[in-house]
Amino acid sequence: MPLQSEKMMPAYSLNDVVALARHANMSSTYKPALLKALAAVCSRSPSRRVGLAAIGKEFTRMYWNQTVVFHLRQAATIGKEPEVSRRIRRVAKQYQARFYSEVPPSAQLALESEIAHVLKIDVLRRFHASKPAGMSPLFDWEAGADVVELSDAAVAFIVENRSAIEVIANYWWALYLEKVNVLAPAIIDKVRREGARRTRVRKFLAILGAAGESRCFYCERDLRAETEVQVDHVIPWSYLLADPTWDLVLACRSCNAAKSDWLPDRSYIDKLAGSNTLREKLGVPAYSGPPPIEPSSLHRLYDAALAVEWPGCWSP
Numbered sequence: 001m002p003l004q005s006e007k008m009m010p011a012y013s014l015n016d017v018v019a020l021a022r023h024a025n026m027s028s029t030y031k032p033a034l035l036k037a038l039a040a041v042c043s044r045s046p047s048r049r050v051g052l053a054a055i056g057k058e059f060t061r062m063y064w065n066q067t068v069v070f071h072l073r074q075a076a077t078i079g080k081e082p083e084v085s086r087r088i089r090r091v092a093k094q095y096q097a098r099f100y101s102e103v104p105p106s107a108q109l110a111l112e113s114e115i116a117h118v119l120k121i122d123v124l125r126r127f128h129a130s131k132p133a134g135m136s137p138l139f140d141w142e143a144g145a146d147v148v149e150l151s152d153a154a155v156a157f158i159v160e161n162r163s164a165i166e167v168i169a170n171y172w173w174a175l176y177l178e179k180v181n182v183l184a185p186a187i188i189d190k191v192r193r194e195g196a197r198r199t200r201v202r203k204f205l206a207i208l209g210a211a212g213e214s215r216c217f218y219c220e221r222d223l224r225a226e227t228e229v230q231v232d233h234v235i236p237w238s239y240l241l242a243d244p245t246w247d248l249v250l251a252c253r254s255c256n257a258a259k260s261d262w263l264p265d266r267s268y269i270d271k272l273a274g275s276n277t278l279r280e281k282l283g284v285p286a287y288s289g290p291p292p293i294e295p296s297s298l299h300r301l302y303d304a305a306l307a308v309e310w311p312g313c314w315s316p
C-alpha cells in the first residue's frame, strides 16, 4: 500500500529547523554547532550513517577557530566554558598553536576523538529536546554508538538545503554568542568563517612610508636598513576582522611575530593616536575603509578587547 507508506515517511521543512533553533534551551553553543557539522559532513559524503569521528573533526575545526583565533566565549563566564572549548584551549597551549594546522596530526586525531566522545555525553541526546511537535528527528542515536543514523529523507533534506541550514545554524550560534560576548565586533562574520583567511596588508607599506614612518612602532628600530618590514595591526586583526588604516603600523619582523594577536601595552594606544593625528596633518592619502578614529574611541576599543579577555598587554 504505497499511499500508507508515503504517510509514514518522515517529512522535513526549513521552518521546523528554524522553530527548533528558536525554542531550544541553550546553555552552550553545541546545538547549532551540531547542526552545522551534520550539514557539512552529510553534504560532503551523503550517507545514512554518519560517524561521530567525522562530526567530532568538524566540531574541533569550528571551535578551534572561534576559541583560539577569535577568542570568542562560548558561555557567559570563562569558568563555565564548555568542555569542547576547554579541551581545545589546553591543546592550543600545549603546542603554542594559534592555527589548527600547527597542531601535530597525531595530537589533532587525539583531540578530535576526545571531542567526539563529548558529543556522546549529552549533546546528541539533547539536540532534539525542543523540536516542534510535528518535526521528525533529523537523526537517531543509540546510547554509546559511534554513529548517528539518518533516514533517506533526512539525508536528502540536508543535502538539498545545506546552505539554508548553515545560515540558520550560523545565526542561531551568533545569536547566543552576542549575548555572552557583548563587546566583541563582527560576531556573525567570525561564526560564519571557515578559517582565518585575511587580506594582505603589504599594500599598506607605501601609505605608511608616505607618512614618513621608518621605525618599528614597538622597538623603534630603524627599518630603513632592514630587509623585511612588516605591517602590524595594533588592535589585532582577529578582534576587528578588518584592516582600517588607523590601526596599521610598521613593525620589524621579530616584534610582529612576537606580538602575534596580542593587544599591546596601553602606552602604544596613545602612540597610535599620535601617529594618526600626524598622518592626518600630513594629508596621507588612502585612509581606506572606516574614517580615522578619535583617540578616545581607540581607548574604548582597547578596553572592550581587554574586557572580553583578549590576550594582552604585550611590549617588546
Ligand SMILES: [Zn+2]
Binding pocket: 216, 217, 218, 219, 220, 221, 251, 252, 253, 254, 255, 256, 316
Ligand atoms: Zn621591533
